[in-house]
Amino acid sequence: MLRAICLGHAARSQPNHFKIEGDFTGLKKLFNGLNRMDTKAFKRSLQQSENYHRKGFGHAEEAASALQSEYQSNLIEQIRDNNYTWQRGDVTIRLAEAFGFCWGVERAVAMAYETRQHFPTERIWITNEIIHNPSVNQRLREMQVEFIPVEQGEKDFSIVGVGDVVILPAFGASVQEMQVLNDKGCTIVDTTCPWVSKVWNTVEKHKKKAYTSIIHGKYNHEETVATSSFAGKYLIVLNIAEADYVSNYILNGGKREEFMAKFSRACSAGFDPDTDLECIGIANQTTMLKSETEQIGKLLEHTMMKKYGPDKLNEHFQSFNTICDATQERQDAMFKLVDEKIDLMLVIGGFNSSNTTHLQEIAIERGIPSYHIDSASRIGSGNRVEHKPLHRDLEVVENWLPDGKIVVGVTSGASTPDKVVEEALEKIFELKAAVVV
Ligand SMILES: C/C(=C\COP(=O)(O)OP(=O)(O)O)CO
Numbered sequence: 281m282l283r284a285i286c287l288g289h290a291a292r293s294q295p296n297h298f299k300i301e302g303d304f305t306g307l308k309k310l311f312n313g314l315n316r317m318d319t320k321a322f323k324r325s326l327q328q329s330e331n332y333h334r335k336g337f338g339h340a341e342e343a344a345s346a347l348q349s350e351y352q353s354n355l356i357e358q359i360r361d362n363n364y365t366w367q368r369g370d371v372t373i374r375l376a377e378a379f380g381f382c383w384g385v386e387r388a389v390a391m392a393y394e395t396r397q398h399f400p401t402e403r404i405w406i407t408n409e410i411i412h413n414p415s416v417n418q419r420l421r422e423m424q425v426e427f428i429p430v431e432q433g434e435k436d437f438s439i440v441g442v443g444d445v446v447i448l449p450a451f452g453a454s455v456q457e458m459q460v461l462n463d464k465g466c467t468i469v470d471t472t473c474p475w476v477s478k479v480w481n482t483v484e485k486h487k488k489k490a491y492t493s494i495i496h497g498k499y500n501h502e503e504t505v506a507t508s509s510f511a512g513k514y515l516i517v518l519n520i521a522e523a524d525y526v527s528n529y530i531l532n533g534g535k536r537e538e539f540m541a542k543f544s545r546a547c548s549a550g551f552d553p554d555t556d557l558e559c560i561g562i563a564n565q566t567t568m569l570k571s572e573t574e575q576i577g578k579l580l581e582h583t584m585m586k587k588y589g590p591d592k593l594n595e596h597f598q599s600f601n602t603i604c605d606a607t608q609e610r611q612d613a614m615f616k617l618v619d620e621k622i623d624l625m626l627v628i629g630g631f632n633s634s635n636t637t638h639l640q641e642i643a644i645e646r647g648i649p650s651y652h653i654d655s656a657s658r659i660g661s662g663n664r665v666e667h668k669p670l671h672r673d674l675e676v677v678e679n680w681l682p683d684g685k686i687v688v689g690v691t692s693g694a695s696t697p698d699k700v701v702e703e704a705l706e707k708i709f710e711l712k713a714a715v716v717v
Pocket residue numbers: 384385410411412413450451473476503566567630632633634635636693694695
């Protein structure tokens with residue numbers, strides 16, 4: 281119940297001489313709701329527009345065959361059929377049982393190819409990388425799909441003309457970007473993976489109940505930028521350490537300025553940690569480390585239970601697991617692979633690929649020497665590799681392949697074509713053969 285308390289005669293000359301006391305939650309929810317655009321309604325109306333496409337253009341077969349010839353690999357098919365094992369000379373390859381292109385990536389890239397075929401002469405744009413793989417993005421450039429230019433950190437949409445076609449990548453796009461493109465009257469081809477849209481639905485549910493979405497993800501990752509644009513109040517936590525900091529603030533309070541400095545780029549406008557963490561819902565970027573997402577969910581559930589009591593938990597906490605199946609399968613396969621006797625691990629995928637980086641993390645946690653490369657060109661002659669150690673810049677390592685017989689564990693991220701994996705394996709076979717000579 282709300283109570284208006286008069287602050288007394290002296291305060292009457294001031295505009296707010298009444299202090300409101302009581303349970304503000306309902307009122308705050310109402311203001312937040314009024315302040316924000318109805319993103320759900322916007323999306324629904326966009327989907328009904330004749331300028332909006334998310335189901336391809338009837339060229340699925342041609343697109344599938346282009347993908348097959350450009351990205352598939354016979355060698356990798358053979359290794360799959362040979363119980364994920366291959367031996368040549370001194371090298372035994374052990375391939376993870378789930379790796380490479382996921383369903384959502386194949387779907388998005390195929391749609392981009394279909395778009396080119398369907399609009400052979402129109403100018404086609406993409407709002408950012410379609411997926412985090414350099415060779416696939418390069419292929420789109422070669423097909424004259426242009427990337428929206430970025431000026432001083434801001435995308436410049438003024439370059440897009442009325443009749444142009446704009447592809448939204450597999451990560452999706454922010455609701456503001458969609459609105460700009462829709463207002464311009466462009467043809468929008470939406471390749472957003474449905475698993476990503478599922479996360480948007482989750483934060484919409486939080487928003488409807490005026491819960492703050494706690495998003496486990498990277499605040500500047502394209503998917504999380506899009507997801508947070510559909511949220512009401514939100515706070516993005518990168519890892520368990522940040523979640524722990526938030527939990528501690530909820531339970532014990534803390535320095536507001538320090539909190540705001542820490543999350544300045546990772547929270548919604550006007551976020552107030554003292555009032556916006558009373559009711560929270562959990563969501564996550566689809567490609568985070570599954571175990572960490574679960575840990576964060578449990579930690580915040582316990583936090584809210586401790587603060588409000590078990591019987592009030594449902595009023596203050598909501599959680600839906602939005603890690604996608606492909607991410608789970610690739611991480612589970614990696615956990616299986618690192619249990620084997622492996623001399624070194626090769627992790628192949630874009631350096632900005634979140635799911636690939638998490639595969640690398642699993643190998644490193646087990647103490648296996650692990651090399652993250654984005655293409656076969658990183659493997660040089662003379663037994664050297666240029667790779668990206670976790671959270672560090674590129675490094676060159678000499679003599680990375682040990683002498684004698686070796687077992688190499690191999691995995692690749694959800695955005696890595698099998699062809700790239702094959703090229704890397706061929707380089708390893710070549711190097712080891714040269715060492716023997
Ligand atoms: C498109 C997409 C996943 C495909 O792998 P990506 O490597 O492109 O993306 P991410 O792991 O999120 O950095 C978003 O779920």
